[in-house]
Amino acid sequence: xxxxxxxxxxxxxxxxxxxFLNGLLLANLPQIQGALxxxxxxxxxxxxxxxxxNVCMSLLLIKFRQQFxxxxxxxxxxxxxxxxxxxxxxxxxxxxxxxxxxxxxxxxSGLSTLALFYIMQAMPxxxxxxxxxxxxxxxxxxxPLARVxxxxxxxxxxxxxxxxxxxGLTLACLGSVALLRLPPSERTDAFEPLDFLTFALFAPxxxxxxxxxxEGRIIWWSAPWIGWAxxxxxxxxxxxxxxxxxxANPLLNTRWIGSRDVLRFAxxxxxMRILLSEQSFGVLGLFTVVGMSNDQLVGYYxxxxxxxxxxxxxxxxxxxxxxxxxxxxxxxxxxxVGALIDAHANNLTRPANLYFSQALIAxxxxxxxxxxxMIGLVRALSKGPSxxxxxxxxxxxxxxxxxxxxxxxxxxxxILREKFHSNALSQSLVLSDPLVATRxxxxxxxxxxxxxxxxxxxTQGINLLGQQVAREANIxxxxxxxxxxxxLALFVLVWLTARWGWLKYRGINPLxxxxxxxxxxxxxxxxx
Numbered sequence: 001x002x003x004x005x006x007x008x009x010x011x012x013x014x015x016x017x018x019x020f021l022n023g024l025l026l027a028n029l030p031q032i033q034g035a036l037x038x039x040x041x042x043x044x045x046x047x048x049x050x051x052x053x054n055v056c057m058s059l060l061l062i063k064f065r066q067q068f069x070x071x072x073x074x075x076x077x078x079x080x081x082x083x084x085x086x087x088x089x090x091x092x093x094x095x096x097x098x099x100x101x102x103x104x105x106x107x108x109s110g111l112s113t114l115a116l117f118y119i120m121q122a123m124p125x126x127x128x129x130x131x132x133x134x135x136x137x138x139x140x141x142x143x144p145l146a147r148v149x150x151x152x153x154x155x156x157x158x159x160x161x162x163x164x165x166x167x168g169l170t171l172a173c174l175g176s177v178a179l180l181r182l183p184p185s186e187r188t189d190a191f192e193p194l195d196f197l198t199f200a201l202f203a204p205x206x207x208x209x210x211x212x213x214x215e216g217r218i219i220w221w222s223a224p225w226i227g228w229a230x231x232x233x234x235x236x237x238x239x240x241x242x243x244x245x246x247x248a249n250p251l252l253n254t255r256w257i258g259s260r261d262v263l264r265f266a267x268x269x270x271x272m273r274i275l276l277s278e279q280s281f282g283v284l285g286l287f288t289v290v291g292m293s294n295d296q297l298v299g300y301y302x303x304x305x306x307x308x309x310x311x312x313x314x315x316x317x318x319x320x321x322x323x324x325x326x327x328x329x330x331x332x333x334x335x336x337v338g339a340l341i342d343a344h345a346n347n348l349t350r351p352a353n354l355y356f357s358q359a360l361i362a363x364x365x366x367x368x369x370x371x372x373x374m375i376g377l378v379r380a381l382s383k384g385p386s387x388x389x390x391x392x393x394x395x396x397x398x399x400x401x402x403x404x405x406x407x408x409x410x411x412x413x414x415i416l417r418e419k420f421h422s423n424a425l426s427q428s429l430v431l432s433d434p435l436v437a438t439r440x441x442x443x444x445x446x447x448x449x450x451x452x453x454x455x456x457x458x459t460q461g462i463n464l465l466g467q468q469v470a471r472e473a474n475i476x477x478x479x480x481x482x483x484x485x486x487x488l489a490l491f492v493l494v495w496l497t498a499r500w501g502w503l504k505y506r507g508i509n510p511l512x513x514x515x516x517x518x519x520x521x522x523x524x525x526x527x528x
Contacts, residue, residue: 003180004122010176011118012138017169018111019142021104022050026143026280027150027294028162035159036094041218046101048214052207053105055400058392059199059251061113066188074110078174081107085167089160111173112139117182129377130316133370137312140366143280144304151295195251198240202252205236206397213404217411253390256383261510265376266398268328271492272368273402274409275335278342278485279304279361281407283354285414286345286478289471300351300358307362315370321378322509324371325500331368332493334360339486343479347471410481417477418470425469440465 025032025047033043064073084100116135123131153161208229216226244250256262287297315327341357373395380391429436440461503510 006122006180007118007182008122010180011115011122011135013115013176014111014118014173015115015135015138016142016145017173018108018115019139020146020169021108021111021166022054023143023146024150024162024166025050025101025104027147028154028159031154031159031162032097036092036097038094041215042094044214044218045211046097048211049098049102050105050108051210051214051400051404053102054109055105055206055210055397056199056203056393057106057109058113058396059202060195061109062388062392063191063195063251065113065117067191074114074177075174077103077107077110078170078177082167082170082174085163085170088163089167107170112136114177115139121182129374130319132377133316133319133373134312136373137308137315137366137369140369141305141308141312144301144308144362147294147301148298148305151298154294192249192251194243194247198243198251201236201243202240205233205240208233208236209401210404213401213408217408217415221412252393253383253387256387257390257394261379262376262394265372265379266394268492268496269372269376269395270398270402270405271488272328272331272372273399274406275332275485275489275492276361276365277403277406277410278335278339278482279358279365280403281410282414282478282481282485283342283358286342286349286475287351289474289478290347290349292351297351300355303355303359304362307359308366311363311366312369315367319370319374321374324375325496325503327371328368329493329496329500331364332489332496334364334367335489336486336493338364339482339489343482343486345475345479345482347475349475410484413484414474414477414481417480418473421476422470422473425473429465429469436465 029043029046032038032046033040038046061073081103084103088096088100112135115138116132119135119138120128120131149165150162153165212226212229212233215223219226241252241254244252245254257266318327320326338357338361342354345353376391376395380387440458442461
């Protein structure tokens with residue numbers, strides 16, 4: 001039992017540390033941009049660098065574990081990352097930060113994978129699939145938790161405290177995996193030469209797609225290189241899939257990935273991540289517009305962390321392998337309710353006004369993970385261990401591209417709606433209107449002691465009024481974003497409900513064949 005507790009504690013540490021690598025970057029990106037003097041587009045490349053290396057690492061990690069052991073990979077990458085963390089304390093440059101964030105994407109993937117094995121090792125054999133869900137869930141909880149701890153790290157305005165904290169996390173992970181190692185696993189010659197060709201084609205293609213999704217809404221989609229990057233991504237990914245299509249032992253089983261059931265699983269997983277951008281992009285953007293900073297959002301994100309923990313606990317406790325669609329329906333319904341509540345925001349909206357709605361969405365963000373992962377895992381395991389690589393790739397890509405795509409889509413929609421509302425509001429503001437003239441005079445009065453010229457005071461008043469119009473237009477645009485999310489979530493909910501009702505009416509268990517095959521495989525292994 002002591003060893004089980006140790007495995008579980010280390011697994012939780014590794015999962016949270018892996019989630020922190022991205023969570024701390026997102027939470028402190030404005031501060032990092034300020035410290036390095038970066039533009040928004042340059043800051044976007046930091047998040048893109050992380051996603052570009054993180055999205056495809058699962059393709060290699062599982063086979064690396066089969067041939068060399070996952071701990072060897074993790075120790076090597078952690079040692080390299082430790083050297084980068086140490087150098088970061090002395091080297092403050094944009095190029096070095098890009099290298100570090102790209103390396104953190106690789107390390108985060110290794111930590112997340114290792115966390116799964118540690119937590120599963122802590123569980124009884126019959127409960128290890130639940131341990132898999134726990135490992136993924138703890139990594140997700142790290143995102144709101146990072147925003148809770150960030151203000152305390154930067155309380156004195158020193159960005160170096162963030163770098164020291166990341167260094168400490170790396171040391172803690174290195175020490176813990178050295179203190180209590182996983183039992184040795186069977187080793188096989190898993191890699192084939194064509195695996196590296198596939199990776200050399202597929203990874204750059206996905207990296208280009210990540211770059212487009214991150215930078216598109218910042219520099220806007222009409223930038224010439226966006227089209228070239230999309231064309232390059234299409235060619236590279238297609239070439240990789242063609243290579244895999246004709247292999248006897250593919251790294252990515254394209255026939256299984258292209259099956260209707262797996263495509264439906266990927267679509268639902270990506271759709272949920274897009275809908276959950278309501279919280280990561282929508283509400284956070286609203287708070288930024290009304291002038292809220294990280295220091296004022298500690299309590300808000302602490303509540304979201306607690307709601308996420310509750311969602312993970314109930315997702316595991318209520319997991320029913322015979323009815324895995326209903327929990328996803330429930331999570332989608334919570335998103336609909338939360339988004340509709342948020343759609344009534346105004347310039348007086350503060351975190352306390354959104355506690356209930358955002359707690360619902362934070363709960364839903366983790367609650368849907370258990371059944372969704374179980375559907376994919378059962379389908380993959382029933383086909384044999386070789387399909388785990390394909391499942392891992394499908395889930396990782398759907399979550400990464402779903403998150404980036406959701407932010408890109410909602411961000412672009414918000415910009416367009418802000419232009420619309422700004423134009424509509426500005427048309428009715430003319431100085432010949434007594435109300436507008438009075439407001440300009442009141443706003444300009446704030447400069448009465450500094451500016452004696454009434455024309456200059458009027459100019460300042462007009463500028464301030466323009467800022468207020470821009471703020472109101474942004475708030476209205478975010479309300480439109482919340483309504484759009486509610487409409488999309490309602491569409492997904494109706495589709496899921498229709499499918500669930502049809503399966504119940506026909507008495508069909510969509511996973512019956514996969515579960516039977518999995519049970520037969522387990523029985524054969526036990527007999528052997």
